[in-house]
Amino acid sequence: MKNFLITKSRRLRSTPFSSKIEKQGVKSYTMYNHMLLPTFFTSPEEQYNHLKEHVQIWDVSAQREIEISGKDSSKLVQLMTCRDLSNSKIGGCYYAPLVDSEGGLINDPLIYRLEEKKWRVCIADSDVLLFAKGVSAGKNLEVDIFEAKVDTLAVQGPKSFKLMEKVFGDKINNLKFFKFDFFDFNKKKYLISRSGYSKQGGFEIHIDDIKAGLELYDYFFEVGKDYNLKPGAPNHIERIEGGLLSYGNDMDIADNPLECGFDKYVNLESDIFFLGKENLKKIKKEGIKRKLMGVKIESKTINLTKEIPIFNNENNEIGKLRSAGFSPNFDKVVGIAMINKKYCKESQDFKINIDGKSVSGKICSLPIV
Amino acid sequence: MKNFLITKSRRLRSTPFSSKIEKQGVKSYTMYNHMLLPTFFTSPEEQYNHLKEHVQIWDVSAQREIEISGKDSSKLVQLMTCRDLSNSKIGGCYYAPLVDSEGGLINDPLIYRLEEKKWRVCIADSDVLLFAKGVSAGKNLEVDIFEAKVDTLAVQGPKSFKLMEKVFGDKINNLKFFKFDFFDFNKKKYLISRSGYSKQGGFEIHIDDIKAGLELYDYFFEVGKDYNLKPGAPNHIERIEGGLLSYGNDMDIADNPLECGFDKYVNLESDIFFLGKENLKKIKKEGIKRKLMGVKIESKTINLTKEIPIFNNENNEIGKLRSAGFSPNFDKVVGIAMINKKYCKESQDFKINIDGKSVSGKICSLPIV
Structure with missing residues (x-):
């Protein structure tokens, strides 16, 4: 794959941590909510392995x-x-x-x-x-709506619990998954949630005081040596394996939540009112025609920049691959694909063209195990 | 300035022309409307000079x-x-x-x-x-709203008129500025507007048939040799000099159209109804407190990734620089800045810190002449 530079400007907003992570050796960015989001420092594979064993801090300020x-x-x-x-x-x-x-x-x-x-x-x-x-x-609602001046650091990985305890005290151990609370460091209060875009466990620290946040960042790296703390970024291999979907990659406005496996978050029976309710009821009644599934592909590399069609053995298109990367764990490419309902079964064989070569693969559930 | 790579994915949509411009040597991208927008092939300065003399084709599909x-x-x-x-x-x-x-x-x-x-x-x-x-x-309006499957090529530069005549016939010469019409090439009809993000004259071709569009692209380069046609991209130096504003760089949701010099497009007296009308009336009555202006800075380089404060000789902040680049024409940096109203006068002196060095500049009108 050819490499291309990113042209910075005010429109591609930097974060309060950009200059720090650039000193730490970030190599590549993506854009996310009109803001720079780091993608890797060393290589996605190296960072995948490190994330599953140790702890990383990610500048995810782009998650506005x-x-x-x-x-x-x-x-x-x-x-x-x-x-x-x-x-x-x-x-x-x-x-x-x-x-x-x-x-x-x-x-x-x-x-x-x-x-x-x-x-x-x-x-x-x-x-x-x-x-x-x-x-x-x-x-004509009575509301205030604005983008908060908040920048987020994610602390992710199995050693994140010990590291966070070291910094914020053992009160952090009481924080349950998908809950948030307020914690003190250096006389400042931080909103911290037990959340984050990995399956390795961790926290997100929502920072509204940049100066304090920068000091906190440095302090993490001072005390983080014992935990092999490294700067990192959301890892697309780990998140694909974990079945954590990526809006714009795996799904977009042309997809509905039932096609994305969000069934338990689609509450059509309760008496709440939301904008798409009538249409989602209709979609549910008629049944969805396709669904997001995992895939494993017999290849060591892939270079995905747009949907790639997937074919069954009779050469009929049965779906489209939307995200993919080489998994050191499976020693092959894993991915997420929108698959025609009929073919949404574990172990369905398929063929896909990668760099001009036809290779075989199998459909699987999400998360990919 | 350190360089960073862009990490591609489906979310950073490629355009139908991405693979062509990558063969033609594009070096750097920005993101725009969740899509790749090329920024330069050779260098911004070289392309600036070429754009003002010859003709370029730009892949501006990101202009959705x-x-x-x-x-x-x-x-x-x-x-x-x-x-x-x-x-x-x-x-x-x-x-x-x-x-x-x-x-x-x-x-x-x-x-x-x-x-x-x-x-x-x-x-x-x-x-x-x-x-x-x-x-x-x-x-509850009765409307259909969607992103059209349209990708746009801009043909810009003083020789664009002769080149377009060669491809689409002399009917194109009747097309007036900011008008559009339909024109034939190779049995296909194209919506073409006399428009584009430069002050050098030109057209935008709105393509709804990708296959035909790719053939058209190649044909342009077949016949374009006589006009010194080159692939290019919106040039930030040329557009700053021309006073063509860039949303996200020069202004955003925290600015109002009167601060951006859009007075002639703010119709508060007519009986139309639009959402911000009452607030804009109030803003107009009270008078704006700041305005976008041009600046010239006594420097040969600048590296702008966020707003840079601007000070008067008494060291009071009088505004913020939002876009800037070295202009071969003025042999100094030109830019666009949001300036406190009191200081919005031609030839107001200021000081600005560039890479740790205080340099002087002058405020000027837009376009910068």
């Missing part, structure tokens, strides 16, 4: 947070998602697909309930701010 | 087109922009700032009126699709 507050805030948040949030609690993080009126996916954020009437929508890569502003303006 | 059609389409389009479109004509292209309810800028597209009830919003870098969908859902 849309704050929605005011009298109608709960109404607006519920209008945008098919997940029933009527029983959501302060201190909870809710993975909640956002859908448009047709039921098409707009984003798959983690929604934090900060207060009774104050929410933070921690978004994947699309302008949820504009969707929220549009719905609110159209319905 | 949001199609809005149906009974309420005109109402929706007008709701989103402060420009009065009530007298807009089929065949016209309208530069129209989009604003939210507060009057903040959401995008600055060129809006094409294709039919009485069919519009194309050719957007800068933000998800106007989601804003339009939000407003429409909130107001």
Whole structure:
């Protein structure tokens, strides 16, 4: 694969940590919510192995947070998602697909309930701010909507628990998965959630004071030697294996949440009202025609920059590969593909063209085990 | 400046022309509307000089087109922009700032009126699709909204007129600035507008048939030798000098159209209704506190990745530089800055810190002459 440079500008926003990670040797970026998101320092494979054994800190500031507050805030948040949030609690993080009126996916954020009437929508890569502003303006809602001045560090990996305890004290051990609370370091209070875009365990630290956040970053690396702490980034091999979907890669506005396996977050029976409800009811009644599945491919390399069609042994197209990477664990390429319903079965054989060569593969469940 | 790679994936969409321009030697990309936008092949300076003398073809597919059609389409389009479109004509292209309810800028597209009830919003870098969908859902409008399967080639430079005549015949000479019409090549019809993100003259070809578009691309380079045709990209030096603003660089949602010099596109007196009207009336009445201006800086280099503060001789901050580049024409750095109103005068002196060195500059009008 040919390499290309990224041309920086104000529009591709740097993060408060960009200059630090550049000194630490970041080599490549992607763009995410109009912001730089690091992708690797050494190599994706090396970082995959390290992440599964040790602990990494990731600059995931690009995971922007849309704050929605005011009298109608709960109404607006519920209008945008098919997940029933009527029983959501302060201190909870809710993975909640956002859908448009047709039921098409707009984003798959983690929604934090900060207060009774104050929410933070921690978004994947699309302008949820504009969707929220549009719905609110159209319905004349009483809400404040803005992108919060918050930048996030993820601490991920099996040793993240010990490292976080060292920095924030043993109170951190009481924090349950997909909950958040406030923790002190150096006289500053941090909102920390037990969450993050890996299956190796970890936390996300939501930083609203840049100066303090930079000091915290340095402190992590001071005390992190004992845990073999390294700077890292969301690892696409690990997240594919773990079945953590990526909006824009695995699914987009042309897909609905039922096709993406979000069934348990699609609450059509409860009496909540959200924009895509009628269309999703119709889709559910008719049954979906395709679904996101895992794949394993008999190849050591792949170079995916767009959907690649997948064929059965009769040369009929049965789906499209959307994400893929070489897994050191399986010693072959793993990926996520949108597959026609009929072929969504474990061990379905397929063929795919990689760099002009036909190679074979098998469909599997997500996560890939 | 350190260089960094871009990590490609499906989420960073390639265009139909990506593989062609990569063979032609593109070196660097930016992201724009979740798509790859080339930035340079040789160097920005070399391409600046070539653009002003000859003709270039740019892959500007990243300038996505949001199609809005149906009974309420005109109402929706007008709701989103402060420009009065009530007298807009089929065949016209309208530069129209989009604003939210507060009057903040959401995008600055060129809006094409294709039919009485069919519009194309050719957007800068933000998800106007989601804003339009939000407003429409909130107001229960009867519209179809989608991102059109259209990819655009820009033909820019003083020799673009002769080259386009060669390819599309002399009918193209009748096309006036900011108008569009349909033109034939090789039995295919193309929507072509006299428009583009440079001040050197030119056209944009809106391609809905990829196969035909790729053949057209190759044909341009077959006949283009006589005109010294080269592949290129929007040139940030040329566009800064020309006063062509860049959404996300020069202005964003925290700015209003009056601060950006869009006064003639802010129609507060007419009886049209748009979302930000009351707030913009208030802003206009109170008077703006800052404005986008040109700057000239006594330096041969600059490396801008975020706003850089600008100080007067008494060391008070008087504004922020948002875009900048070395201009071979002025033999110094030129840029666009948001300047406190009091200092928005031609020849105001200022100081700015570039790479640790204080250098002097002068404020000027836009375009920079």
